[in-house]
Amino acid sequence: MDPSQENAQPDQGLDLSAVRSKNMPAGQGGQAGSAGAGGGQAGGDPNAVAVPGLVFDVDESTFTSLVAMSDRVPVVIDLWAEWCEPCKQLSPILERVVTSYGGRLVLAKVDVDANPRLQQAFGVQSIPTVVALIKGQPVPLFQSALPEPQVQAYFDELLKLAGENGVTGHAVTGEAEPEPAGPAHPEAEDALAKGDFDTAENLFKAALANSPADEEAKFGLARAGLGRRLIDQEPADLIAAADADPKDVEAAKAAADAEVVSGNAAGAFSRLISLIRTTTGEEKESLRLRVLDLFEVLGADDPAVTKARTALMRALF
Numbered sequence: 001m002d003p004s005q006e007n008a009q010p011d012q013g014l015d016l017s018a019v020r021s022k023n024m025p026a027g028q029g030g031q032a033g034s035a036g037a038g039g040g041q042a043g044g045d046p047n048a049v050a051v052p053g054l055v056f057d058v059d060e061s062t063f064t065s066l067v068a069m070s071d072r073v074p075v076v077i078d079l080w081a082e083w084c085e086p087c088k089q090l091s092p093i094l095e096r097v098v099t100s101y102g103g104r105l106v107l108a109k110v111d112v113d114a115n116p117r118l119q120q121a122f123g124v125q126s127i128p129t130v131v132a133l134i135k136g137q138p139v140p141l142f143q144s145a146l147p148e149p150q151v152q153a154y155f156d157e158l159l160k161l162a163g164e165n166g167v168t169g170h171a172v173t174g175e176a177e178p179e180p181a182g183p184a185h186p187e188a189e190d191a192l193a194k195g196d197f198d199t200a201e202n203l204f205k206a207a208l209a210n211s212p213a214d215e216e217a218k219f220g221l222a223r224a225g226l227g228r229r230l231i232d233q234e235p236a237d238l239i240a241a242a243d244a245d246p247k248d249v250e251a252a253k254a255a256a257d258a259e260v261v262s263g264n265a266a267g268a269f270s271r272l273i274s275l276i277r278t279t280t281g282e283e284k285e286s287l288r289l290r291v292l293d294l295f296e297v298l299g300a301d302d303p304a305v306t307k308a309r310t311a312l313m314r315a316l317f
Helices: 062-068 084-101 117-119 149-166 184-194 199-212 215-230 235-244 248-261 267-278 279-299 302-316
Strands: 047-051 053-059 075-080 106-111 129-134 137-143 170-172
Touching: 053 084, 062 075, 075 084, 084 106, 117 184, 129 149, 129 184, 137 149, 184 199, 184 215, 199 215, 215 248, 215 279, 235 248, 248 267, 248 279, 267 279, 279 302
Parallel strands: 047 170, 053 106, 075 106
Antiparallel strands: 075 129, 129 137
């Protein structure tokens, strides 16, 4: 992450995805998941993360909740001190830029004098230092006071990285109004329910072209792709074929699809991630993409997805 700033630190963080409705995963006919740790579901929106504010203070006693929050929404951390003049210049810029994203980021402020263990944990040598958390993993951003356009450039890159790792929730404060109920894409959902997966895919893709951050469209596109891949397939046959040749990448991907719709998501992820550890090149990448696609199908808060994310990161890095 380097928006051409000489004071930037190197990015050392995360490199931081006859079959009809009966073959869709149980419980996936509507919105994905429920809110997980680090912020409850707000207004019935599964992508909303309840926060005390878009900008808030954090200390050593509350830091664990911040880590949990970063599973759902990227967390920017401003490490500062009262005596630090550059901190006083940077802090209002950070608050203004974070607020401008409308909840796609939150800003946690850490007074390093009052929280020396957090300063040590992040390896802070000078302040101000700005880092981020994505799924509990630190992402170094920059040190010193930067102009507002450069701060925004860093946060734009951070959001891209977060999206690649499935962190696409949005923070809402207690005053936020609930979003309207009902499907966001009724025509696409109707096509999906009828088993017209090609039409559903086209409609969801069109929605994403207009709004790349549309979580409902991402969820729908993933379900449509799964349904299309499994049409006229017998899940038990796909699983048996992969079991007979565990090194066959295409068979493993098909079997993982079948296991997800059969209610064995943990087995699907175990199958794919085991192969990721032993493959290279295009095969490894195709397996990674299938895992991410199935994450979308199940939703970020599914326990199998939460566990598999950690296993996937270990397998890749």
